[in-house]
Amino acid sequence: MGLGAKNVLESLIDEAGGCAVADGGLGTHLESLGAAINDPLWSASCLINAPHLIKRAHLDYLEAGADILVTSSYQATIPGFLSRGLSKEDGELLIQRSVKLALETRDTFWGDLEKNPRHGYNRALVAASVGCYGAYLADGSEFSGCYGPDITLEKLKDFHRRRLQVLVEAGPDLLAFETIPNKLEAQACIELLDEVNIQIPSWICFSSVDGEHAPSGDKFDDCIDMINKSEKVVAVGINCSPPNFIESLICKFRELTEKEIVVYPNSGEVWNGNDKIWLPSRCSNKESFELYAKRWRDVGANVIGGCCRTTPSTIRTISRVLKQSCH
Numbered sequence: 001m002g003l004g005a006k007n008v009l010e011s012l013i014d015e016a017g018g019c020a021v022a023d024g025g026l027g028t029h030l031e032s033l034g035a036a037i038n039d040p041l042w043s044a045s046c047l048i049n050a051p052h053l054i055k056r057a058h059l060d061y062l063e064a065g066a067d068i069l070v071t072s073s074y075q076a077t078i079p080g081f082l083s084r085g086l087s088k089e090d091g092e093l094l095i096q097r098s099v100k101l102a103l104e105t106r107d108t109f110w111g112d113l114e115k116n117p118r119h120g121y122n123r124a125l126v127a128a129s130v131g132c133y134g135a136y137l138a139d140g141s142e143f144s145g146c147y148g149p150d151i152t153l154e155k156l157k158d159f160h161r162r163r164l165q166v167l168v169e170a171g172p173d174l175l176a177f178e179t180i181p182n183k184l185e186a187q188a189c190i191e192l193l194d195e196v197n198i199q200i201p202s203w204i205c206f207s208s209v210d211g212e213h214a215p216s217g218d219k220f221d222d223c224i225d226m227i228n229k230s231e232k233v234v235a236v237g238i239n240c241s242p243p244n245f246i247e248s249l250i251c252k253f254r255e256l257t258e259k260e261i262v263v264y265p266n267s268g269e270v271w272n273g274n275d276k277i278w279l280p281s282r283c284s285n286k287e288s289f290e291l292y293a294k295r296w297r298d299v300g301a302n303v304i305g306g307c308c309r310t311t312p313s314t315i316r317t318i319s320r321v322l323k324q325s326c327h
């Protein structure tokens with residue numbers, strides 16, 4: 001990642017005419033393909049028992065027009081696999097597998113497309129998902145930001161360190177830190193990128209439950225100030241938060257940074273971490289992603305996709321809207 005040269009994400013965004021399309025909810029789509037993911041490992045359980053469904057889900061998103069695939073490693077962690085009775089080595093192989101499944105699907109899809117010069121797709125990037133510590137806890141704390149007084153910067157770094165290395169060694173194009181709920185964890189991730197000497201670009205996406213702050217109450221101004229100082233973080237944004245928060249957050253982020261802005265909200269339904277169910281949307285309906293995508297692009301988003309409860313059909317809509325208007 002040389003200074004001055006365009007990184008892979010910026011090049012993709014250029015190729016896509018200023019706004020690229022990310023994929024949609026992976027856990028959600030795996031479930032609709034028949035995977036049983038009501039499990040402490042959530043979608044990462046498919047790495048053990050249904051890798052073919054992960055490939056199917058990635059392919060469906062590519063066909064729908066996704067320019068970026070986010071891997072199935074959101075909840076794939078070494079301690080998570082250890083508590084499942086697996087060895088550290090097997091856990092690392094599964095984490096690696098998440099990247100390989102996405103790369104293989106992208107390469108096969110792209111190989112087939114190249115036979116048809118008028119296909120209209122971009123060669124997709126593979127973003128290795130790095131779920132937050134709260135995702136590993138599987139108690140909904142990615143939406144509260146409350147990790148308790150015992151969780152320090154060092155503990156968060158220890159949690160993230162080895163998985164980051166394993167993911168990067170498997171050869172993804174970028175790293176996607178997802179649903180980060182507080183400034184401390186963003187700081188841990190940023191510092192690790194340097195300490196581990198990661199050579200691929202990253203995005204850091206936060207969740208938000210009030211439309212103004214990170215779930216912990218931390219100010220985005222402070223989080224982005226810190227991110228602006230990191231050369232390795234090339235994009236910042238919001239994921240898995242209701243769509244009606246997104247426009248004003250893009251405007252806020254646009255004032256705070258020159259980095260690329262990534263948004264992939266959920267459908268607006270609300271996750272109840274205690275009962276492990278999605279409660280109905282309080283604010284929006286799925287149909288409006290068409291209007292949302294146009295507005296988000298117009299106010300400055302550079303990557304738009306979907307998170308939980310969004311589907312290939314959501315991504316098809318976003319892709320149609322964005323690709324229509326830029327070519």
Ligand SMILES: [Zn+2]
Binds near residue numbers: 025239240307308
């Ligand atoms: Zn989500």
